[in-house]
Amino acid sequence: MSTNNSNTRRQVRLGLFIQGAGHHVAGWRHPDAQAGSENLALMQRITQTAERAKFDMVFLADGLTSGPDAHPSMAMRLEPLCLLSALAMGTRHIGLAATASTTYSEPYHVARAFASLDHLSSGRAAWNVVTTSYDRTAANFTRGNHPDHALRYEMAGEFVDVVKGLWDSWDDDAVLKDKARGVYFDPAKVHTLDHKGQFFAVKGPLNASRPPQGHPVVIQAGSSGPGQDLAARTAEVVFTAQQTIEEAQVFYRDLKGRLPKFGREGQQLHVMPGVFPVIGRTEQEAKDKYAQLQEWTDTSGALSLLSDRLGHDVSKYPLDGPLPELPESDQLKSRAKLLTDLARRENLTLRELYYLVAGARGHRIVWGTPVQVADALEEWFTGEAADGFNIMPPYFPGGLDDFVELVVPELQRRGLFRTEYSGTTLRDHLGLQRPVSRYAGR
Amino acid sequence: MSTNNSNTRRQVRLGLFIQGAGHHVAGWRHPDAQAGSENLALMQRITQTAERAKFDMVFLADGLTSGPDAHPSMAMRLEPLCLLSALAMGTRHIGLAATASTTYSEPYHVARAFASLDHLSSGRAAWNVVTTSYDRTAANFTRGNHPDHALRYEMAGEFVDVVKGLWDSWDDDAVLKDKARGVYFDPAKVHTLDHKGQFFAVKGPLNASRPPQGHPVVIQAGSSGPGQDLAARTAEVVFTAQQTIEEAQVFYRDLKGRLPKFGREGQQLHVMPGVFPVIGRTEQEAKDKYAQLQEWTDTSGALSLLSDRLGHDVSKYPLDGPLPELPESDQLKSRAKLLTDLARRENLTLRELYYLVAGARGHRIVWGTPVQVADALEEWFTGEAADGFNIMPPYFPGGLDDFVELVVPELQRRGLFRTEYSGTTLRDHLGLQRPVSRYAGR
Ligand SMILES: Cc1cc2nc3c(=O)[nH]c(=O)nc-3n(C[C@H](O)[C@H](O)[C@H](O)COP(=O)(O)O)c2cc1C
Ligand SMILES: Cc1cc2nc3c(=O)[nH]c(=O)nc-3n(C[C@H](O)[C@H](O)[C@H](O)COP(=O)(O)O)c2cc1C
Numbered sequence: 001m002s003t004n005n006s007n008t009r010r011q012v013r014l015g016l017f018i019q020g021a022g023h024h025v026a027g028w029r030h031p032d033a034q035a036g037s038e039n040l041a042l043m044q045r046i047t048q049t050a051e052r053a054k055f056d057m058v059f060l061a062d063g064l065t066s067g068p069d070a071h072p073s074m075a076m077r078l079e080p081l082c083l084l085s086a087l088a089m090g091t092r093h094i095g096l097a098a099t100a101s102t103t104y105s106e107p108y109h110v111a112r113a114f115a116s117l118d119h120l121s122s123g124r125a126a127w128n129v130v131t132t133s134y135d136r137t138a139a140n141f142t143r144g145n146h147p148d149h150a151l152r153y154e155m156a157g158e159f160v161d162v163v164k165g166l167w168d169s170w171d172d173d174a175v176l177k178d179k180a181r182g183v184y185f186d187p188a189k190v191h192t193l194d195h196k197g198q199f200f201a202v203k204g205p206l207n208a209s210r211p212p213q214g215h216p217v218v219i220q221a222g223s224s225g226p227g228q229d230l231a232a233r234t235a236e237v238v239f240t241a242q243q244t245i246e247e248a249q250v251f252y253r254d255l256k257g258r259l260p261k262f263g264r265e266g267q268q269l270h271v272m273p274g275v276f277p278v279i280g281r282t283e284q285e286a287k288d289k290y291a292q293l294q295e296w297t298d299t300s301g302a303l304s305l306l307s308d309r310l311g312h313d314v315s316k317y318p319l320d321g322p323l324p325e326l327p328e329s330d331q332l333k334s335r336a337k338l339l340t341d342l343a344r345r346e347n348l349t350l351r352e353l354y355y356l357v358a359g360a361r362g363h364r365i366v367w368g369t370p371v372q373v374a375d376a377l378e379e380w381f382t383g384e385a386a387d388g389f390n391i392m393p394p395y396f397p398g399g400l401d402d403f404v405e406l407v408v409p410e411l412q413r414r415g416l417f418r419t420e421y422s423g424t425t426l427r428d429h430l431g432l433q434r435p436v437s438r439y440a441g442r
Numbered sequence: 443m444s445t446n447n448s449n450t451r452r453q454v455r456l457g458l459f460i461q462g463a464g465h466h467v468a469g470w471r472h473p474d475a476q477a478g479s480e481n482l483a484l485m486q487r488i489t490q491t492a493e494r495a496k497f498d499m500v501f502l503a504d505g506l507t508s509g510p511d512a513h514p515s516m517a518m519r520l521e522p523l524c525l526l527s528a529l530a531m532g533t534r535h536i537g538l539a540a541t542a543s544t545t546y547s548e549p550y551h552v553a554r555a556f557a558s559l560d561h562l563s564s565g566r567a568a569w570n571v572v573t574t575s576y577d578r579t580a581a582n583f584t585r586g587n588h589p590d591h592a593l594r595y596e597m598a599g600e601f602v603d604v605v606k607g608l609w610d611s612w613d614d615d616a617v618l619k620d621k622a623r624g625v626y627f628d629p630a631k632v633h634t635l636d637h638k639g640q641f642f643a644v645k646g647p648l649n650a651s652r653p654p655q656g657h658p659v660v661i662q663a664g665s666s667g668p669g670q671d672l673a674a675r676t677a678e679v680v681f682t683a684q685q686t687i688e689e690a691q692v693f694y695r696d697l698k699g700r701l702p703k704f705g706r707e708g709q710q711l712h713v714m715p716g717v718f719p720v721i722g723r724t725e726q727e728a729k730d731k732y733a734q735l736q737e738w739t740d741t742s743g744a745l746s747l748l749s750d751r752l753g754h755d756v757s758k759y760p761l762d763g764p765l766p767e768l769p770e771s772d773q774l775k776s777r778a779k780l781l782t783d784l785a786r787r788e789n790l791t792l793r794e795l796y797y798l799v800a801g802a803r804g805h806r807i808v809w810g811t812p813v814q815v816a817d818a819l820e821e822w823f824t825g826e827a828a829d830g831f832n833i834m835p836p837y838f839p840g841g842l843d844d845f846v847e848l849v850v851p852e853l854q855r856r857g858l859f860r861t862e863y864s865g866t867t868l869r870d871h872l873g874l875q876r877p878v879s880r881y882a883g884r
Contacts, residue, residue, distance in 0.1 A: 021626065029621045036619075038561050038651060064550065066611070066649035068629030075627065076612070076651050079558035085524040086562050089531035105551070108506065108582045116521035119480050120528050139645035140550045169508070170518070177478075179471045182740050184463065185517065187510030203581035207508035209480060209518050298624050 012381050012416045013270050013388025013430060014408075015059045015097065015239075016050040018043060020396065021072035023276055025305075025358040026296035027395030028072055034397060037073045040086065046397050047087045050094055053404040054418050056429045057095030057126060059219075059239070059390055060084065064104055064137045069304050081113045088121035095426030097126035097219055102159035103152050104132055104141050107202055110159075111166035114216045115208035123212035123425030127163075128219040128239065129230070131156050133335070134308070149330050153226035158197045160218065160234045165193040167215045168437040169205035185209075191439050213427050214434040223251065223334035232258035235269060236432050239390055241335065241362045242273045243342055248385035270387040270430060273380070274363030277373055278394060279402040286367045293394055294355055302354040309357055311336045319351045338362050363392060370406035377407075378416060454823050454858045455712050455830025455872060456850075457501045457539065457681075458492040460485060462838065463514035465718055467747075467800040468738035469837030470514055476839060479515045482528065488839050489529045492536055495846040496860050498871045499537030499568060501661075501681070501832055502526065506546055506579045511746050523555045530563035537868030539568035539661055544601035545594050546574055546583050549644055552601075553608035556658045557650035565654035565867030569605075570661040570681065571672070573598050575777070576750065591772050595668035600639045602660065602676045607635040609657045610879040611647030627651075633881050655869050656876040665693065665776035674700035677711060678874050681832055683777065683804045684715040685784055690827035712829040712872060715822070716805030719815050720836060721844040728809045735836055736797055744796040751799055753778045761793045780804050805834060812848035819849075820858060 020037035021028040028035035034042045047058050060080040067075070080098035088096055096117060100110050110127070118125035131153060135146035147155065174189035193204035220227065220235035231238045238255060242248035256266045278293075280286030303315040311329025323343040329336040339362055343353045359365055366376045380386040393399030411417040427434055462479035463470040470477035476484045489500050502522040509517070522540035530538055538559060542552050552569070560567035573595060577588035589597065616631035635646035662669065662677035673680045674697060684690035698708045720735075722728030745757040753771025765785040771778040781804055785795045801807055808818045822828040835841030853859040869876055 026624070028619070028626060029624055031621070033621075035621070035626070040562055063649065066632070066647050067634075068632045070649075072626040074649070075632075076617075076649050078561060078650070079523070079555045081521070081524050082527040082555060082558040082562060085527035086531050089528050104548075106546075106583055109547070109551075113521045113524060116524040119520060120482055120524060136645075139643070141548055142641075142643045175518075177470070179473070179475075179477070182468070182471055182738065184470060184477070184514040190508070190510045190517075192509075199584075201581070201584045203578075205508050207505065207512075207516070207518050208520070296624065 009415060011418060012377065012411060013272055014055045014417065015057045015272060015388070015390040016046065016055050016400065017059045017061070017274060017390045017392045018046060019061070019073040019392075022395035022399065023360065023392040024293045024394035025071055026293055026298070027399065029296045030293070030395040030398065032398040033395040035072070037076050038078055040078075042396060043083065043087060044090050046400050047091055047094060049397065049400055049404055051091050053408045054421060055094055056388070057097050057426055058087070059097040059128065060099060061128075062099035062101070062130075063134065064101065064132065064140055065134055069301055071305070081117055084117055084125070085120050088117070088124065093124075093421045093424060093429075095124045095126055095217070095429060096121055097128055097217070099128040099130050099221070101130055101132040102156040103147060104137060107159050107162035107166065107200055108206070111163040111206050112208055115167060115206065115211045118211035118213055118216045119208070123427070125211070125213070126217035126219050126237070126426055128221055129156060129160055129235065130221050149224070149333055150226065153222075153230055155199045157230055157233070158199050160230070162193070162195050162197070162200050162202050164215055164234075165195060165438065166202070166204055166206040167211055168439055169193065170209045171437060171439060172210050172214070175209050210437065213425050214437070217426050217430065217432065227334060228255050228258055231255060231269065232264070233262045236430070237270045237272055240271065240273050241338055241364075242385070243338065243364055245380055245383055245385045248273060248380060249383060252385055268432065272388045272390050273386050274360065274392050275377065275389040276360035276363050276365045276392045276394065277399075277403055277407065278365070278367035279370060279373055279406055281369065283368055283372070286369065290367050293359065297355065297358050299351065299354065302351065302358070306350060306354050306357060309335065309339060309362065314350060317350060319354075320349050323348065323350060323353060335362055359394070360392060370410050373407050374410040374414065377411065378414065381416065451857060453860060454819065454853060455714055456497045456859065457499045457714060457830070457832040458488065458497050458842065459501045459503070459716060459832045459834045460488060461503070461515040461834070464837035464841065465802065465834040466735045466836035467513055468735055468740070469841065471738045472735070472837040472840065474840040475837040477514070479518050480520055482520075484838060485525060485529060486532050488842050489533055489536065491839065491842055491846055493533050495850045496863060497536055498830070499539050499868055500529070501539040501570065502541060503570075504541035504543070504572075505576065506543065506574065506582055507576055511743055513747070523559055526559055526567070527562055530559065530566065535566075535863045535866060535871075537566045537568055537659070537871060538563055539570055539659070541570040541572050541663070543572055543574040544598040545589060546579060549601050549604035549608065549642055550648070553605040553648050554650055556605075557609060557648065557653045560653035560655055560658045561650070565869070567653070567655070568659035568661050568679070568868055570663055571598060571602055571677065572663050591666070591775055592668065595664075595672055597641045599672055599675070600641050602672070604635070604637050604639070604642050604644050606657055606676075607637060607880065608644070608646055608648040609653055610881055611635065612651045613879060613881060614652050614656075617651050652879065655867050656879070659868050659872065659874065669776060670697050670700055673697060673711065674706070675704045678872070679712045679714055682713065682715050683780055683806075684827070685780065685804075685806055687822055687825055687827045690715060690822060691825060694827055710874065714830045714832050715828050716802065716834050717819065717831040718802035718805050718807045718834045718836065719841075719845055719849065720807070720809035721812060721815055721848055723811065725810055725814070728811065732809050735801065739797065739800050741793065741796065744793065744800070748792060748796050748799060751777065751781060751804065756792060759792060761796075762791050765790065765792060765795060777804055801836070802834060812852050815849050816852040816856065819853065820856065823858065
């Protein structure tokens with residue numbers, strides 16, 4: 001993967017992970033933060049900023065629960081497809097990625113919504129496939145239990161296949177709109193999927209013509225073995241949380257190593273770990289900024305948030321003691337393991353671990369001057385630990401403005417990041433091919 | 443209802459029923475039509491036209507099937523919530539109504555999507571509650587069978603209650619964003635619904651703060667007895683298909699008569715039949731326009747479309763013979779009955795019935811000069827057959843432009859329709875109160 005076959009140099013991919021109230025749990029308290037997980041004007045502003053900086057895409061996580069203990073960004077969130085449809089209107093190039101669950105939705109609805117977003121945005125949609133972390137989600141959907149990790153991934157594999165099949169319902173040239181002959185579309189170019197699988201039976205065709213991108217880009221966020229297999233078979237971008245370069249390199253190699261067994265090559269899948277940047281004009285300024293965010297952090301809900309993230313109740317343990325021995329979480333395999341490994345490696349107390357989670361939720365924290373931050377990104381990029389990064393500013397819009405004004409130009413100077421968009425679709429930005437329909441040539 | 447207690451005169455409500463390929467089955471063939479059921483630029487243009495004309499709302503029907511025989515407007519449709527979120531961006535006043543099914547979705551998803559649209563549009567969202575007409579829909583959703591008419595309405599009643607409950611999850615003043623104290627929201631003002639009913643179990647709270655309108659406006663489209671009961675209990679607008687003023691008056695009286703049993707009054711529910719207008723500067727011009735549309739109509743699919751609408755297969759009967767005797771359709775009660783009554787009353791052949799359906803799908807066809815069309819609307823409005831109308835132009839944008847340029851000013855001259863918006867939310871336009879939360883004062 002290090003030597004690219006084409007003449008153009010391999011480029012860093014940048015996503016902006018949007019979270020209205022900021023990624024740091026206390027980010028919204030920053031005097032310059034425009035706190036608002038439901039603040040459309042803020043989301044419009046930051047999406048336009050990211051587009052001006054030539055980001056590949058904006059990215060929305062999602063969840064289907066809330067409650068009195070929830071983080072401001074999770075307690076309320078605008079529905080991602082609605083929000084991205086709105087954001088598509090004020091932008092022309094930037095990709096629009098939304099998370100949707102394969103455990104709590106229907107393939108027909110998901111295929112349709114992303115096809116619609118792709119039409120509305122002229123080819124900028126991406127679907128982040130998740131199986132949903134939290135088992136309490138089941139209580140909002142009339143089902144007793146959250147399917148276990150293995151079953152969720154089996155369902156997800158079939159779900160993604162059905163969605164891709166539905167996207168092919170209409171041939172690219174099926175819609176004619178021939179007024180003279182009175183032929184709106186050619187019925188011979190409409191296909192019935194007739195899927196009858198283990199979990200889903202979906203006849204089709206979808207009530208949407210083929211999306212401009214053929215298929216919206218498929219992203220996968222789930223890093224366990226089954227998660228990696230799903231990604232290697234079906235995804236074009238993987239969003240992941242990695243702490244150290246060594247660990248990230250292992251993940252990168254492991255994941256890309258799974259591609260050949262599905263007849264795919266390395267450049268068909270981009271690995272994009274999350275990065276939480278804290279940027280100062282000097283090292284000291286960055287340090288102070290981070291310290292200030294930690295100071296604003298309320299630790300009263302710390303143990304409940306940590307329990308959530310670990311998949312085990314740690315509320316009876318002292319905040320200043322070590323992380324207790326815990327059995328492996330069935331539900332949150334890759335994410336719980338990441339935090340457990342981190343705590344062991346760095347000998348952290350529960351409080352220290354919480355502070356890390358409060359900031360970046362297990363993602364990599366990078367702080368320093370613009371040059372130091374660019375170095376940190378370049379190191380992972382050239383070291384084959386990442387193809388790009390999902391940027392998670394501590395607060396909005398200031399945390400993003402810092403990155404865009406200070407770090408992006410540095411990456412551009414180094415020839416690592418584009419200075420202009422060369423195409424109009426998200427596939428163009430990511431250098432991904434437009435999928436050929438399964439019915440082509442039949 | 444004829445004498446309004448307030449000082450302002452009762453006003454006609456106007457909705458624009460959007461269908462990109464036009465309401466007439468051949469509307470898209472009109473030389474001036476910008477054919478396109480997925481044409482965003484067209485939808486933006488007509489929504490802005492309707493807003494300039496001070497319409498109360500635009501309205502999107504929906505369905506969850508497609509196929510080689512489908513009408514261009516039904517074969518592909520942009521997902522309504524995505525489309526309205528996009529349309530919200532180019533408009534500031536007009537209401538945004540989307541159809542969503544209580545049979546093929548989840549209350550949590552529906553509550554959330556409409557809450558999001560209400561947030562994104564600053565209080566302009568409406569949900570058109572339908573139970574889904576076509577039984578073939580079941581084949582796209584992993585279930586063997588389409589629930590029967592009675593069961594669908596039982597599910598719908600519970601579904602609507604859950605959605606309204608979820609919209610109340612957060613008190614209006616729950617979100618504080620108090621940076622100094624570090625309190626984003628007051629946990630005591632977040633409520634868990636804990637619904638456990640016959641069809642749904644939904645714990646809540648919703649992950650959306652209370653919508654700007656309290657509850658998005660609830661519309662109901664289904665006109666059978668159970669449909670009317672659901673509307674009388676839960677809806678604020680009823681969309682209906684009515685052919686004659688006598689029939690419409692009976693429906694209007696019957697429906698409003700059901701309100702007191704749910705503790706409600708007449709002005710809390712607006713009855714809005716569909717109207718398909720064909721407008722000419724002279725009567726002859728209108729006649730010619732209509733004849734031209736009929737001429738473009740392809741009758742090859744006529745019997746399959748009629749069978750769909752009647753809920754019975756009539757494909758073995760001659761096109762130029764009478765409508766055969768048919769048992770009552772269980773699935774499509776009110777709509778099938780409307781067409782059957784119409785055919786009997788006017789002694790229509792199947793072909794003639796098809797031509798009516800191809801135009802307005804059972805809705806009222808009004809043609810003539812602007813004054814004649816305005817007369818036709820005024821007659822129903824003052825005669826208590828309607829509180830307003832859902833306007834269904836034969837093709838876009840021209841068919842709408844005719845109505846807006848010629849009929850709207852005539853209605854305004856008569857003092858029947860607003861010349862300016864007096865508020866900003868859809869509830870303001872419709873004169874509907876903002877619902878008080880079920881938890882208020884607890
Ligand atoms: C980087 C990353 C981001 C994720 N984002 C979401 C999300 O937005 N919503 C969600 O429900 N689950 C999310 N997940 C959870 C996964 O979909 C999955 O349910 C969980 O992580 C267990 O899978 P794993 O062990 O393969 O990681 C994410 C997981 C990872 C690793
Ligand atoms: C005026 C009108 C509009 C309707 N619009 C839709 C629609 O957009 N999508 C849909 O699936 N069903 C729609 N329906 C169907 C109803 O939801 C319902 O399933 C069907 O009409 C049977 O109910 P009823 O006998 O009470 O009318 C509509 C019905 C009426 C009367």
